Amino acid sequence: MKTTKTKAKPSANKTKRSRNGTGHVRLRADGRWEGQYYFEGERKSCYGQTEEECQGKLNVVLGKIYRGSYMDGSMMPFYTYMHFWHEKYILVRLATHTNYEIYIEKHIYHSKLGSIPLKKLCLEDFIDFFREKELSGRLDKKPGGLAPKTLRNMRNMMSEALARAVNRLQWLDRNPIEGLKTPKVSPPQIQVYSKSHQTCIEQAALYHEDKNALMVLIDLYTGLRIGELCGLSWLDFGPGKEYFKIRRILERLSKKWAENRSEYQRIFMVGGKEEGATALYLGPPKTESGKRVVYTNDQAVLGFNRIETYQKKMGFYRPDGFLFVNQNGNPYEPRAYNKLYRDVLQRAGVDYRKFHTLRHTFATRAFELAFDIPTLAEILGHAQKTTTENMYGHSLDDTKKSAMARFNRSAG
Numbered sequence: 459m460k461t462t463k464t465k466a467k468p469s470a471n472k473t474k475r476s477r478n479g480t481g482h483v484r485l486r487a488d489g490r491w492e493g494q495y496y497f498e499g500e501r502k503s504c505y506g507q508t509e510e511e512c513q514g515k516l517n518v519v520l521g522k523i524y525r526g527s528y529m530d531g532s533m534m535p536f537y538t539y540m541h542f543w544h545e546k547y548i549l550v551r552l553a554t555h556t557n558y559e560i561y562i563e564k565h566i567y568h569s570k571l572g573s574i575p576l577k578k579l580c581l582e583d584f585i586d587f588f589r590e591k592e593l594s595g596r597l598d599k600k601p602g603g604l605a606p607k608t609l610r611n612m613r614n615m616m617s618e619a620l621a622r623a624v625n626r627l628q629w630l631d632r633n634p635i636e637g638l639k640t641p642k643v644s645p646p647q648i649q650v651y652s653k654s655h656q657t658c659i660e661q662a663a664l665y666h667e668d669k670n671a672l673m674v675l676i677d678l679y680t681g682l683r684i685g686e687l688c689g690l691s692w693l694d695f696g697p698g699k700e701y702f703k704i705r706r707i708l709e710r711l712s713k714k715w716a717e718n719r720s721e722y723q724r725i726f727m728v729g730g731k732e733e734g735a736t737a738l739y740l741g742p743p744k745t746e747s748g749k750r751v752v753y754t755n756d757q758a759v760l761g762f763n764r765i766e767t768y769q770k771k772m773g774f775y776r777p778d779g780f781l782f783v784n785q786n787g788n789p790y791e792p793r794a795y796n797k798l799y800r801d802v803l804q805r806a807g808v809d810y811r812k813f814h815t816l817r818h819t820f821a822t823r824a825f826e827l828a829f830d831i832p833t834l835a836e837i838l839g840h841a842q843k844t845t846t847e848n849m850y851g852h853s854l855d856d857t858k859k860s861a862m863a864r865f866n867r868s869a870g
Contacts, residue, residue, distance in 0.1 A: 531629035537572030662806035669768035681820030
């Protein structure tokens with residue numbers, strides 16, 4: 459009797475692995491289209507809002523697999539991805555680059571979070587990371603954690619980077635940091651020198667043997683940021699020093715980010731050390747509003763004239779040179795000026811407050827003199843008028859009280 463052999467049917471729960479490069483699209487329950495494909499024996503996905511969009515993304519992936527150039531970024535450790543994203547994709551101010559480098563290399567790199575593959579990240583991982591940073595995240599080893607503003611900036615950086623992994627790179631189907639809340643950022647406490655303290659500071663600056671101390675006097679009557687002051691050149695002044703232009707700021711930046719940016723000019727210091735990761739650069743102000751014309755007053759012109767006379771007497775005045783220079787003719791670096799500023803305050807008998815307090819003091823005196831908000835915002839170089847109002851609202855309230863008090867005198 460002749461028998462026939464029948465082939466055994468494959469088990470229902472056993473699936474055959476597809477080869478690299480095969481794929482198809484399907485409509486998900488959430489309304490998105492999903493393109494599924496296989497790479498190294500694992501099923502992976504890309505997504506789109508329409509079938510055409512999804513098929514186009516899938517075709518790109520399949521083409522890369524065929525050419526051997528495909529990279530599965532979803533398995534990349536979070537630190538590696540953040541480093542990759544920072545190096546390749548973002549265009550921000552150089553000072554922001556420096557902050558991002560610190561967040562990535564000093565915080566994420568040394569954390570458990572940094573070792574987790576992208577596709578395995580979940581919200582709880584970020585909650586644990588930020589809780590630790592809030593409690594004990596200081597890099598100087600002092601007790602306490604990072605400031606709420608720093609935590610917020612770090613979260614925003616991570617969110618932006620992960621959004622690219624979702625929307626552009628298609629390595630993730632969701633942003634795992636969504637929903638994370640960091641501590642509320644309180645408005646900064648504005649410190650201002652009193653009128654009596656301001657008088658003492660002005661006198662100490664005027665009669666200091668180092669005429670660079672006049673930067674303190676000048677800032678009390680112009681409200682400039684310290685980087686703007688240190689970047690001032692005699693070429694920035696109009697006839698008779700009636701006005702000057704803010705076109706550049708002086709700041710220390712990472713060579714890595716600044717060297718290939720044409721808008722930044724490196725300042726080589728006489729007798730200075732050129733090795734190291736950072737250098738002094740002249741670059742554009744923080745915003746377009748920072749580029750402005752500032753008209754002078756008698757007190758500021760007095761300071762400018764004394765500095766010019768001093769430089770000519772000492773033999774290191776140059777018509778195209780910096781206003782504030784040391785004995786070598788090098789411009790004052792913002793951080794280095796703090797030592798001279800402290801000395802001025804000590805001679806004035808006034809407790810130390812940050813240099814930016816001089817700017818706040820100028821703005822407060824301006825409100826007391828009934829400056830309107832749009833004018834003061836332009837003088838200070840604020841991009842938004844609301845910034846001026848929010849920062850100096852306490853002064854505005856005093857001005858309103860004085861104005862309303864006039865009715866009392868007129869009624870009497």
